[in-house]
């Protein structure tokens with residue numbers, strides 16, 4: 268599903284955020300990306316949705332070289348790769364339902380699809396009872412579940428979560444992680460960048476460890492630290 | 494359909510969210526368009542006036558009483574060959590006196606002509622020009638004839654012609670410059686209005702980009718908002734123009750009485766269409782500049 272070949276990323280200010288990355292993530296994988304602050308986790312995520320371009324090498328998502336994609340095709344890539352962030356990025360003036368439906372509306376889906384798919388996504392994350400609430404009326408966990416629903420409503424092939432539990436307490440963190448595992452079981456490839464050792468160690472999933480922009484460890488049933 | 498509703502709602506929301514800016518740019522667009530319409534009408538009138546006056550430009554060659562008819566006919570034939578000359582009329586001494594008497598009959602300040610014993614008026618050739626700009630050249634060529642025994646004097650009115658041409662040129666260029674500046678200011682204001690709207694919705698735009706909305710769809714509400722500014726501005730301008738149309742038409746009719754000028758039956762309709770078209774173009778163009786600049790960052 269995702270292949271990185273010899274990828275380096277150098278920002279305009281000269282910082283090398285990634286160096287010589289070779290990584291293959293097959294469809295259906297669940298991968299933790301770990302590493303200390305500044306290791307390059309967010310940069311890796313940005314390359315996958317072409318928010319940034321690799322300086323060298325190839326980033327291939329679902330058979331397509333992301334760097335070769337014409338600007339007009341970038342939206343199609345983004346519909347395949349859902350993203351979730353630490354700060355949720357919900358629109359405060361829209362309800363839970365509207366935030367999720369928004370993704371479908373602005374990607375040109377018809378009214379029936381918008382209604383059906385929004386309800387399906389909200390049911391999946393368990394937020395149907397909260398559908399008419401505004402983000403400020405929700406707990407952090409509920410806000411993050413709304414954000415996950417908004418990503419899932421597009422039925423993406425890949426879900427990329429960048430520190431999705433960074434703002435949440437331990438109990439809520441577990442809720443979110445269990446939700447992401449569930450999403451993975453339903454067939455979506457999931458990447459989670461995280462600093463949370465406890466959940467990485469408990470889940471024993473694939474772990475890709477970045478350090479100063481390099482992959483220093485890639486284990487199938489890894490722990491947070493070697 | 495859902496998409497269309499989204500675009501319409503977002504555009505209207507954007508327009509009404511920042512009423513001060515929207516009204517300011519609408520007013521600017523309206524002002525620009527009224528000036529434009531005023532300029533177009535004035536320019537039309539001036540051009541017609543110039544065309545008319547150009548027809549009237551003439552030179553007069555006063556002829557010596559001693560000149561023979563054959564010499565005069567010869568001179569007339571030569572003058573008529575000049576492509577800048579459209580027509581040459583011979584006015585005899587008797588014709589000239591007759592004209593003076595007719596003029597005196599209508600004017601109290603000229604005494605009775607009967608008192609004059611002999612006819613002091615010279616015969617003349619009246620030359621109508623096809624091209625007013627050439628009047629100076631033709632006149633100077635004819636001045637070479639003075640002293641040859643036939644022509645005693647060449648009278649022209651080149652200053653009038655030159656001044657008229659200068660005035661229209663200055664007005665046209667000046668009008669274009671002012672208009673150009675107005676266009677620029679209007680575009681600037683529209684660009685800024687939409688830039689503010691884009692800024693107010695940058696979070697929404699970011700999310701649209703993340704979930705895979707196309708640039709066209711992200712831009713559409715803003716372009717429409719720019720067009721709304723244009724449409725409202727044009728409507729306001731047309732209201733002003735219609736309000737002004739009454740008095741202007743009356744004075745135009747008086748004006749047209751003097752000058753056989755016609756603005757054409759479709760002129761006002763075409764002007765209105767032009768005003769709307771330009772407003773839409775500027776609204777859409779200015780908005781496109783703003784949103785595309787934001788998206789290409």
Ligand SMILES: Nc1ncnc2c1ncn2[C@@H]1O[C@H](COP(=O)(O)OP(=O)(O)OP(=O)(O)O)[C@@H](O)[C@H]1O
Pocket residue numbers: 278279280282283284302303304305306307308309310311
């Ligand atoms: N837009 C940018 N311009 C310049 N340098 C950047 C930019 N974004 C990130 N960096 C640098 O690239 C390196 C990797 O940053 P990145 O955000 O990918 O790290 P991270 O692993 O996500 O860190 P964290 O765990 O703190 O989120 C850091 O040194 C960072 O300072």
Ligand SMILES: [Mg+2]
Pocket residue numbers: 308309310429
């Ligand atoms: Mg990061």
